[in-house]
Amino acid sequence: MTAKSNSTRRSFLKRGALLAAPLAAAAPAAILADDGLKARLARLEDEAAIREIHQAWLRSINAGATDGAARLVPDFEGIAPEQTVRGISVDHAGEPDAIEVAANGMSASGRFNCAVEVETAIAQDCTLAQMAHAQGGGFVRRTERRVLNVRYVKMSDGWAIAKVGLA
Numbered sequence: 001m002t003a004k005s006n007s008t009r010r011s012f013l014k015r016g017a018l019l020a021a022p023l024a025a026a027a028p029a030a031i032l033a034d035d036g037l038k039a040r041l042a043r044l045e046d047e048a049a050i051r052e053i054h055q056a057w058l059r060s061i062n063a064g065a066t067d068g069a070a071r072l073v074p075d076f077e078g079i080a081p082e083q084t085v086r087g088i089s090v091d092h093a094g095e096p097d098a099i100e101v102a103a104n105g106m107s108a109s110g111r112f113n114c115a116v117e118v119e120t121a122i123a124q125d126c127t128l129a130q131m132a133h134a135q136g137g138g139f140v141r142r143t144e145r146r147v148l149n150v151r152y153v154k155m156s157d158g159w160a161i162a163k164v165g166l167a
């Protein structure tokens with residue numbers, strides 16, 4: 001009878017603490033994983049908003065609504081002053097689109113392979129060119145494969161295009 005196990009309240013608490021230690025260590029990992037999921041969700045939402053504003057800009061360019069496109073894009077680089085962009089379409093033969101959101105979430109950059117339809121006016125230095133302009137022509141159109149580099153900024157009301165360039 002003297003060989004009874006020495007069960008006290010203290011030994012019970014020790015065993016309980018040993019059993020609970022792995023659970024206590026797992027709780028911060030679960031919280032960190034939840035923060036990682038929230039950050040990933042925020043990044044995906046930002047990318048979706050960026051794609052939406054990008055598509056709206058492309059629609060306005062392709063529709064010929066230069067006033068709407070100018071409102072969306074304050075600065076357009078990579079086109080000669082005598083040229084006009086008449087259309088931009090996706091180049092499926094190029095690399096996939098890439099959108100990178102900055103770590104602070106306030107800016108982003110996009111890289112899109114595209115086919116750009118460019119129109120150049122013919123100089124009116126001869127009679128044939130003058131006649132072509134008088135009849136509504138006088139332009140040379142061509143399609144070029146280019147890379148569209150776009151910079152985005154996050155404003156108080158959402159994402160906006162800050163700068164567009166063609167390489």
